[in-house]
Amino acid sequence: MAEMVKLFVNGQEVEVESGKNLIDALKVVGIEIPHFCYHPALGADGNCRMCLVGIEDGRPPLVPACKTPAQEGMKVQLDAEHIKKIQRDVLEFELINHPVDCPVCDQAGECALQDYYMSYSLDDSRMRVEQVTKGKKIDFGSGVVHDQERCVLCGRCVRFTRQITHTGELGIVNRTDAARVSIFPGKPLNNRYALNIVDICPVGAMTSSDFRFKQRVWFLQKDPGICHGCSKGCSIYIDHHREKYKDDVIYRFRARTNLKVNGYFICDFGRLSYAAENENRQTTATADGSAIGFDEAIELVRERLDRARKPLMLVSPDLSLEQMWAVKRIATLYGADLSGYSDSYVIDGDGDDYLINDDKAANRKGLELLDIDSSKEQFISTLQYTDLLVNFNNDLFYSGVDEELKAQLDKTQSIAVCSHQLPVFESATIALPTASYSEYGGTIVNEDYVLQRFDKALFKNEDPRDVLEITRLLGGAIIDAPHAWPGIRQSVADLADIDPETIPAEGLNLQNSEDTNVGA
Amino acid sequence: MSIKVRTVERKGRTFLEQLYLVEVIKGMTVTLGHFFRNLLDNSRLYVRHYPEVEPEITARWRGRHRLTRHEDGSVKCVACFMCQTNCPSNCIMIEAGERHDGRSEKMPTRFDIDLLECIYCGYCVEACPMDAIRMDTGIYSVTSYSRDSMVLGLEELLETPGAFDEEEYKKGGG
Numbered sequence: 001m002a003e004m005v006k007l008f009v010n011g012q013e014v015e016v017e018s019g020k021n022l023i024d025a026l027k028v029v030g031i032e033i034p035h036f037c038y039h040p041a042l043g044a045d046g047n048c049r050m051c052l053v054g055i056e057d058g059r060p061p062l063v064p065a066c067k068t069p070a071q072e073g074m075k076v077q078l079d080a081e082h083i084k085k086i087q088r089d090v091l092e093f094e095l096i097n098h099p100v101d102c103p104v105c106d107q108a109g110e111c112a113l114q115d116y117y118m119s120y121s122l123d124d125s126r127m128r129v130e131q132v133t134k135g136k137k138i139d140f141g142s143g144v145v146h147d148q149e150r151c152v153l154c155g156r157c158v159r160f161t162r163q164i165t166h167t168g169e170l171g172i173v174n175r176t177d178a179a180r181v182s183i184f185p186g187k188p189l190n191n192r193y194a195l196n197i198v199d200i201c202p203v204g205a206m207t208s209s210d211f212r213f214k215q216r217v218w219f220l221q222k223d224p225g226i227c228h229g230c231s232k233g234c235s236i237y238i239d240h241h242r243e244k245y246k247d248d249v250i251y252r253f254r255a256r257t258n259l260k261v262n263g264y265f266i267c268d269f270g271r272l273s274y275a276a277e278n279e280n281r282q283t284t285a286t287a288d289g290s291a292i293g294f295d296e297a298i299e300l301v302r303e304r305l306d307r308a309r310k311p312l313m314l315v316s317p318d319l320s321l322e323q324m325w326a327v328k329r330i331a332t333l334y335g336a337d338l339s340g341y342s343d344s345y346v347i348d349g350d351g352d353d354y355l356i357n358d359d360k361a362a363n364r365k366g367l368e369l370l371d372i373d374s375s376k377e378q379f380i381s382t383l384q385y386t387d388l389l390v391n392f393n394n395d396l397f398y399s400g401v402d403e404e405l406k407a408q409l410d411k412t413q414s415i416a417v418c419s420h421q422l423p424v425f426e427s428a429t430i431a432l433p434t435a436s437y438s439e440y441g442g443t444i445v446n447e448d449y450v451l452q453r454f455d456k457a458l459f460k461n462e463d464p465r466d467v468l469e470i471t472r473l474l475g476g477a478i479i480d481a482p483h484a485w486p487g488i489r490q491s492v493a494d495l496a497d498i499d500p501e502t503i504p505a506e507g508l509n510l511q512n513s514e515d516t517n518v519g520a
Numbered sequence: 521m522s523i524k525v526r527t528v529e530r531k532g533r534t535f536l537e538q539l540y541l542v543e544v545i546k547g548m549t550v551t552l553g554h555f556f557r558n559l560l561d562n563s564r565l566y567v568r569h570y571p572e573v574e575p576e577i578t579a580r581w582r583g584r585h586r587l588t589r590h591e592d593g594s595v596k597c598v599a600c601f602m603c604q605t606n607c608p609s610n611c612i613m614i615e616a617g618e619r620h621d622g623r624s625e626k627m628p629t630r631f632d633i634d635l636l637e638c639i640y641c642g643y644c645v646e647a648c649p650m651d652a653i654r655m656d657t658g659i660y661s662v663t664s665y666s667r668d669s670m671v672l673g674l675e676e677l678l679e680t681p682g683a684f685d686e687e688e689y690k691k692g693g694g
Contacts, residue, residue, distance in 0.1 A: 102600075219605075
C-alpha cells in the first residue's frame with residue numbers, strides 16, 4: 001500500500017494516498033474537484049483553470065489541483081467564497097461562445113460543462129455581443145465528428161494523439177476566440193484508437209459518427225462487461241436500452257478503466273464490435289433448413305448424440321471457462337472427442353504493442369487451462385472419422401472461408417450451437433440458437449493470464465439459452481456457472497483456489513504473485 | 521380538543537312512511553313530472569346535445585397533439601427527446617436523424633405517440649424547448665377501430681393544424 005497522508009478539505013480531515021495529485025487523491029474519498037483538461041491517462045496540463053483550489057496559509061494560496069500533490073497537513077479550501085467565484089468565472093468564460101446545443105448534443109447528460117454549470121454556476125449570460133460562430137459537424141476521420149463551437153480547448157484530444165497513439169494528427173491552431181482544434185489539411189485522424197477521443201472529450205465537441213443521434217445517454221443502461229474482440233479482454237461498459245415495444249439492444253461500448261488490463265482506453269475495433277451483438281443473430285432453432293421449436297431441437301440433438309458412434313465436440317475459444325468446462329463434461333458423457341481448434345481466430349500481424357492482439361479469441365488461455373486440445377492435427381484427424389460434429393459457436397472461418405476445411409465439413413453431419421448466422425454453420429443439419437457474450441455471465445482468462453469475471457448485461461425479450469444451459473438440457477450435470485467451479489477447481493491446478501465471487505473488478509492475475517495483484 | 525358528538529334526528533319513521541307505497545308514488549310523481557315536461561318541450565334541458573352540438577374548446581384545453589413548423593415550413597422539432605424523457609406514461613417514441621435544412625443538426629425521423637397510452641397531461645408540451653409539440657388541435661374525441669391506428673406518426677402530427685390563433689394560444693398560457 002502506498003503511504004497515506006492526512007490533510008484537511010474545507011476544515012474536515014481526510015486520509016488520502018500521498019504522491020497523487022489532489023484531484024485523484026480526493027476522488028477516492030468522494031470529493032469531486034471540477035476539471036476539464038486533466039485526465040489521469042494524459043496527465044496534468046493546467047490550461048483550463050477549473051480545478052483551482054485554495055490552500056490555506058499556502059504559498060501560493062491558489063493552486064491548480066491537477067498539478068498539486070497531496071501533502072501532509074495541507075488545508076484545502078473548496079467551498080470558500082473566492083474559490084466558488086473562480087469556478088463561476090471560469091465557467092462564464094467557457095460559456096461565452098458556447099452554443100446552447102444541449103437539446104441536439106449527444107454529450108448532454110454526460111457533459112462536464114453541463115454538469116458543472118448546474119453545480120457551480122447557474123448564472124445567466126452577461127454577454128450582449130454576438131456569439132462567435134465556428135465550424136460544426138467537421139469530419140475528422142475514423143468516425144470522429146468535431147464541433148468547434150462546443151470545444152472548451154482543454155486539449156485532451158490533442159494530448160491523446162500525441163501521448164497515447166503517438167500519431168499527432170490533432171493540434172490547436174490560432175489563439176483566443178479564433179483557437180480551434182484541427183487536423184492538418186488532408187490528414188484526417190488515422191489510428192485504431194481514434195474513437196477514445198470521443199470518450200475523453202469532456203464536452204460534446206467530439207462525437208462519434210456511429211453513435212450520433214442514436215439515443216440520448218440518459219436512457220442507456222450502463223453495465224460493465226468484457227470485450228470479446230481479441231484476447232486482451234478489455235474492460236468495457238455495455239450501454240444498452242430497451243425501447244418500448246422493442247428488444248434490448250446495445251448502442252455502444254465504452255472503455256471502462258482497468259489499470260490491470262487496458263488502462264483507460266479500448267481500440268476502435270472492440271468499440272464497434274457491439275454492432276455484431278445486435279445483427280445477424282441466430283434466433284430460432286432449425287433442422288434441415290426449417291424452423292422448429294427449441295425443445296424439439298434439443299430432443300433431436302440428444303437423439304443424434306446417442307446414436308452417434310464417435311461424436312466430436314468443437315468449442316469456441318470465446319466461450320467462458322464455465323461453458324468450456326460444461327462442454328468438456330458432456331463430451332465425456334457422450335464419449336465424444338473434444339477440440340478447441342481455432343487457428344482462424346489468429347490474424348497474424350494485426351496486433352500492435354498497445355491493446356490490439358493478433359489473437360481474436362477472448363479465452364484462448366482458458367482452453368489451455370482446461371486442457372482442451374486445440375491443435376489442427378487432432379481436429380483434422382478426428383474430423384476424418386467422426387460421424388457427428390457438434391460445433392459450440394466456433395467460427396472456423398473467422399479469417400475467411402477455408403475451402404479445404406469447408407469440403408471436409410460439408411461431408412460431415414454436424415450440429416451447430418451458434419449465436420450468429422455465419423458461413424461456417426451453413427452446413428449444419430441442426431442449428432440451436434445460443435447467447436452471445438453480452439447475454440451470459442462467466443469468467444475468461446486473457447492473454448496475460450488475467451482472470452476476469454463478467455455478468456449478464458442484456459436481457460432479451462426471448463432470452464437465448466447460453467451454451468452452459470444447452471449442455472444441461474443435453475444431459476449435463478452442471479446447472480449454472482457457479483456449479484461449474486467445484487469441478488474446475490479440482491481439475492485445474494492454477495484455478496484451485498479461485499472463488500469466482502471474489503474476483504476483483506479489475507481481474508486477478510493467475511500467473512504472478514501477490515505484488516502484481518495490488519491495484520495500481 | 522375533544523370530538524363533538526351531534527345526534528342527528530332520524531326521519532322516515534312514521535307509519536305512512538313505513539308503508540313505502542305512498543313514498544314510492546310521491547317519488548314517481550316527481551320523476552314522471554320531469555319526464556313529461558321534457559318530452560313536451562326539450563328546449564329547457566340542461567344537457568349538451570353532443571354530438572350534434574359540439575362543445576366550445578378553450579385554447580388551454582389539452583387536446584390531441586400536433587407538431588409545429590417554423591414559418592418557412594421546416595419542422596420545429598429537433599429530436600431532443602425532452603418530451604419522451606418527461607412523459608409519465610411513456611407513450612412517445614422518437615428516432616432521430618441528421619438534418620439538412622440548416623436549422624439545426626438533428627431532426628426526428630420517427631415520432632410516434634401512442635394515444636391509447638397517453639394520459640393528456642401536457643408534460644410534453646411543457647418540456648419542449650422548441651415549442652414544437654402542442655396540444656392545441658382542439659381534437660377531443662380520439663377514437664378508432666384498431667389499436668394500430670391509435671399510434672400517430674410524424675406525418676399525421678405535422679399535418680394537423682392548430683385550432684387557435686397564436687395570440688389566443690399565448691394568452692391561454694401556451
